Amino acid sequence: METPTNTPETTRNDNGTARSPAVLATLSALLLLAASIVGQIAAGADYPTVPPGLVIPLVAAALLVWRTNRATTGLALGVGLFIGTGAILTPNTGDHLSSGDTALIASTAAELVALTTLVIAGAAATLARKGARR
Template structure:
């Protein structure tokens, strides 16, 4: 009869897909951002044929799921800052919020919430991953 021994290498708990709350919030914010852009398109907002505000967060979310490290969390933070700056500087956001169209107002408000969450959670996830090796 063979007995097995537990060593530190075999006894460690490997959670596999477990992610920190900051990474989960960053991923959620990326998905909410993409969904809010889709909502704006559905409400009739003027968008390019391939809307970058929809595609870029989805690609970043896929990268974050595939490989969670400081680079991908930093990329998500950069996207939040880049798209957030664009949302603040262009008149479209104000036009959408004052349009009177409930769907457009709600999706634009969701976009702003997603961007704020993305910047805060992305910064927290990036700083938390500073010492992590993956």
């Protein structure tokens, strides 16, 4: 039996299942989302002691790395929709963008880019795995 090899289009996790570009983009967006929250906290934004916007994407990223399947890509998509809805409905995002603080504006803009990428890539990854069973 031949061992699977990496190709330019995919990378492989430990059990040999391929990670598509959409899955890699989803994973990257989850990590960028978490990093942008850290950036906002460092810039002085008011967050709880344990910010859910930081913890939830990291847990979803860990699950996606551990087991890439339709459930985990769907969970990542749900995280993007959940946190994105919160970002739109709360006045904090607008306040951060109009604060005049360059670091806070940049980290909030990175958060919005991460959320947009997460929803698009998460949807693509979930739909692409429709017939996948693992």
